[in-house]
Amino acid sequence: MIQAAQRGDVPSFNQLVRAYQNLVYHVAYRVLGDSEAASDATQDAFISAYKNIKSFRGGSFKAWLLRIVTNACYDQLRAKQRKPTASLDALLVDPDNPAPGLGEANDESPENFAERQELSSWIEKGLQTLPPDQRVTLVLSDVQGFAYDEIAQATQSNVGTVKSRLSRARAHLREFLLAQEELLPASYRLKGEAAESGRLVAEDV
Amino acid sequence: MFKKANAPVDAHQYVEARLSDYLDEQLPESERALVRQHLQNCDRCQASLRSLSWTVKLLKQVPAPALPRQFTLPVPARARVGSGSPNWLKWGLSAASVAAAFIFLFLLTTDLLSQGPSGRGAQALAPAAAPAPPTFVGFVVTSAPAATSAPASGRSSSAPIPTLAVPTDVAQFAQPTEDAATKDSAAPTSTAPSVSSAALPATEGAPAAGGGGATRSGTSPPFPNQSIAQPKTVAAGNVTPRQENVFSEPNAKSKLLGLLSRGELVQILRRDESGDWLEIIFPADNNAGFVGWVSSKSIKLVGNAKLKSLPSEETTEAAPLQPATIQPTATKQPTNTPSPTLSPTATPSPAPARTETLTFTPTSAVAANQPEVSAPVATTRGAQLTTLRLGEIAAALIALVLGASAFVLARRS
Secondary structure, X not given: OHHHHHXXXXXXXXXXXXXXXXXXXXXXXXXXXXXHHHHHHHHHHHHHHHHHHHHOOOOOHHHHHHHHHHHHHHHHHHHHHHOOOOOHHHHOOOOOOOOOOOOOOOOOOXXXXXXXXHHXXXXXXXXXXXXXXXXXXXXXXXHOOOOHHHHHHHOOXXXXXXXXXXXXXXXXXXXXXXXXXXXXXXXXXXXXXXXXXXXXXXXXX | OOOOOOHHHHHHHHHHHHHHHHHOOOXXXXXXXXXXXHHHHOHHHHHHHHHHHHHHHHHHHOOOOOOOOOOOOXXXXXXXXXXXXXXXXXXXXXXHHHHHHHHHHHHHHHHHHHHOOOHHHHHHHHHXXXXXXXXXXXXXXXXXXXXXXOOOOHHHHHOHHHHHHHHHHHHHOOOOOHHHHHHHHHHHHHHHHHHHHHXXXXXXXXXXXXXXXXXXXXXXXXXXXXHHHOOOOOEEEEEOXXXXXXXXXXXOOOOEEEEEEOOOEEEEEEEOOOOOEXXXXXXXXXXXXXXXXXXXXXXXXXXXXXXXXXXXXXXHOOHHHOOOOOOHHHHHOOOOOOOOOHHHHOOOOOOOOOHXXXXXXXXXXXOOOHHHHHHHHHHHHHHHHHHHHHHHHHHHHHHHHHHHHXXXXXXXX
């Protein structure tokens, strides 16, 4: 499929698009915090990937694609800085788009789903308070679950940089979330976490 | 490990900076042990780890946003050609239309070539592709090319047929009386006006063209070529039995050509010597005339025609010399009046170039008359053929152009 796409076969490339568009859009959405900019970044990323697919020399296609996506997100962020459309309003719930993730297939209860959406919007706000590098790293690591080396490849950095960015990003987001804790859905508050953390410490003893 | 002076502060900072990696189990074993050791004794750092773990856990639970749309790239036209079936369909259709145009041209050429030498041959060919209206029962030889052009298109087919059919009908149905005549008069009147405009441009410039309009006005001679170049009908009759066989010879053992049904109107060419058989033009399903023999008992002659007054085989060849009356109003004329209408057309032309091609001159009895008659026939006929050729080739060209443009359109889209 990748080889066919490298020969310029659009239908084959579109199969890759279908396979990765959810991931790419999710990353872009979390990094940019705006569905429109995320759409643009996703489209730009795939167009750029199609144009440059001949330069893909094996390895992880996902990591290669992530790098393109990350760059597309940085481009979008720069464009956003030049023309800031999202100010403090971005911290408020967007009445037109209150629940990113709506339409997502889910078999959870409506209550859980609503709480997850609420959590999502808080995290989204918290992410927007992070510097782009930390935000990208945090999203790739903790939202998407990529390994450090994959993130290093995607962000054109090294594992040490990824670690430090991730550490600072987590700490920063934690402060944000702790500040909002009373506003978070009850099931997501920190209070119930004591036991697990205790186990974390204890099990290594 | 910690500097003693500021060990407590440094220890917290040291651990705090490594909690993230500790959480991911990314710390080297030496550092991990230190962090663990500190955590066990430091509630503050434990709380910090707990909240950090909580943060990461929340991040992992963040739902994926719904995809606002598909991000597949538009497939360029180049890639689409050849893969979509609609394209194949388009190409196939346009190719088929071009092929149809060529087939039509081929048929036309074949037909024109075969037409001249054998009138009846062409006539026999005609039914194969002649969806002409039933009222044109009477027309024969010259209808063949017109008939073949009919399938080409509605537009082009209407032109040639009336040019031939109108005069033929008038001529042939002149003899029968009211019954048949009124029936038939409906045909020319209904078709001729609508057609004459179309027919005229096609026949323009051809000598025969004048005849079409003139016949209708009743002032000019009839089409000599038609009353002569084809078997002349001398009467008409209705089929009386429910079904009646038509044979190839005046003989019930001869080849069965077809079936007639009760009430069908047939044009009679002649009788045989005994009077038991009539040679008729009978309408085939597709209405081009076939010539065959039918028992005279099964045919009720219309008007006051009498079986015995019909020409027999011996005299048939003279029939062309008694052509139909000319006037379009001749439908009222009950009898076959030997009119002098031939004289204007029988201009003594000494060029019987194509006499031998005419099929209706089998006997030498009338051979003496033939040159006078057939000479103009040949020329007029030739002219008419030219007319036909022009009209039909034009029709073929139109079909070609249409097919080609469909082809081009298909390629563009």
